[in-house]
Amino acid sequence: MLASRNVFRQRRRTSVSLIAIIGGVAAMLLASGFFEWNYDTMREGAIRARIGHVQITRDGFAEGGTADPLRYLMAETSEDRKLIEAFPQVDTLAPRLSFTGLISIGDSTTSFAGEGVDPEREKKASGALTILSGQDLSGIDANEITVGQGLADNLKLQVGQTVVLLANTGSGGINAIEVKVVGIFATITKAYDDFALRIPLKTSQRLLRVTGVHTWLVLLERTGQTDNFLAKLRPLLQTPGLSIVPWYETAAADFYNKTVSLFSKQVLVVKLMIAFIIVLSISNTMMTNVRERFGEIGTLMALGDTRAKVLRRFLAEGAVLGFAGGVLGSILGVGAARLISWVGIPMPPPPGMANSFVAGIMVTPGLVFEAIFLSVTTAVLAGLYPAWKASRLNIVDALRHAR
Numbered sequence: 001m002l003a004s005r006n007v008f009r010q011r012r013r014t015s016v017s018l019i020a021i022i023g024g025v026a027a028m029l030l031a032s033g034f035f036e037w038n039y040d041t042m043r044e045g046a047i048r049a050r051i052g053h054v055q056i057t058r059d060g061f062a063e064g065g066t067a068d069p070l071r072y073l074m075a076e077t078s079e080d081r082k083l084i085e086a087f088p089q090v091d092t093l094a095p096r097l098s099f100t101g102l103i104s105i106g107d108s109t110t111s112f113a114g115e116g117v118d119p120e121r122e123k124k125a126s127g128a129l130t131i132l133s134g135q136d137l138s139g140i141d142a143n144e145i146t147v148g149q150g151l152a153d154n155l156k157l158q159v160g161q162t163v164v165l166l167a168n169t170g171s172g173g174i175n176a177i178e179v180k181v182v183g184i185f186a187t188i189t190k191a192y193d194d195f196a197l198r199i200p201l202k203t204s205q206r207l208l209r210v211t212g213v214h215t216w217l218v219l220l221e222r223t224g225q226t227d228n229f230l231a232k233l234r235p236l237l238q239t240p241g242l243s244i245v246p247w248y249e250t251a252a253a254d255f256y257n258k259t260v261s262l263f264s265k266q267v268l269v270v271k272l273m274i275a276f277i278i279v280l281s282i283s284n285t286m287m288t289n290v291r292e293r294f295g296e297i298g299t300l301m302a303l304g305d306t307r308a309k310v311l312r313r314f315l316a317e318g319a320v321l322g323f324a325g326g327v328l329g330s331i332l333g334v335g336a337a338r339l340i341s342w343v344g345i346p347m348p349p350p351p352g353m354a355n356s357f358v359a360g361i362m363v364t365p366g367l368v369f370e371a372i373f374l375s376v377t378t379a380v381l382a383g384l385y386p387a388w389k390a391s392r393l394n395i396v397d398a399l400r401h402a403r
Contacts, residue, residue: 322379
């Protein structure tokens, strides 16, 4: 209480420091919130368009599946699958069959990376996949495909056209089928869209002449449940040789992980700059405060206050200043973030992606706590030297200075 009164009785000087802290905290929240929005959008877009929260495959599929995918087939259904689907946090489990081949229309032929999927289950597992034209797959046994935007542009495909798919079968031969293009899709990854197509699971199994799948793609209700789900699932699986991979360890999450690492370093630089500004601002205020209160300090020490108590009092004043600035800055930052998100931030296509987007700012409770903690910590550190100077004053010199 006494520290608060001492801080706010010098209103002009305190206001200058508060403005610096408020501005710094608000700026930090806006910068951190912008990156947080990008993290969240990239993460959820990748999870809900391609990779799910957890992928269950045969051991070695991640390393050798590209060269020899049919070697790593697993059962489409089993007791383990029923066990996984019984978990309350599991939203859906989508089986997928991965393969490569050639797609032809007229005189044009190119390679593709295909996924056999269950269209009904993929409505949840691929919720972030956008159908640009046409429609999604209609059934698990239909003779139709959807193709990525880049692949469609390469072959000049239109919805309604018929194409031929050619692929190696499980017995080592070659098989081909005619399918109809019913839709063109886009994900957040342009490199994937340039080669990808999706086909109903049973149709892909007929093409490859196999009965199994490569992946059980597990989508949870919330991304934050991933690690807890893994800890509970691993001891329960009965089939030997299964690999359980969380989304952040998949090859498709590599771009996200590297982007987060890069942006985090940039945010750290912003935080250090803001901390430096706060330190300079509060140090100046506290030093001026000490010089103007020599007489008061001398009187308190003459009445019995120890040097340690004087030190604590000035540090408390710095903490009060930092806390007030942190709270007010957080209120300003949250309000500005909501306004900016409502208006939207037009963004060009990021590297490796095809479409522009409108960004927002996501200020989480964790960011607010971090901002207030930073302002209080830097304020206390900034007041450390002035507080030490005040505690080292000679009582006689301090009282003489007051005359």
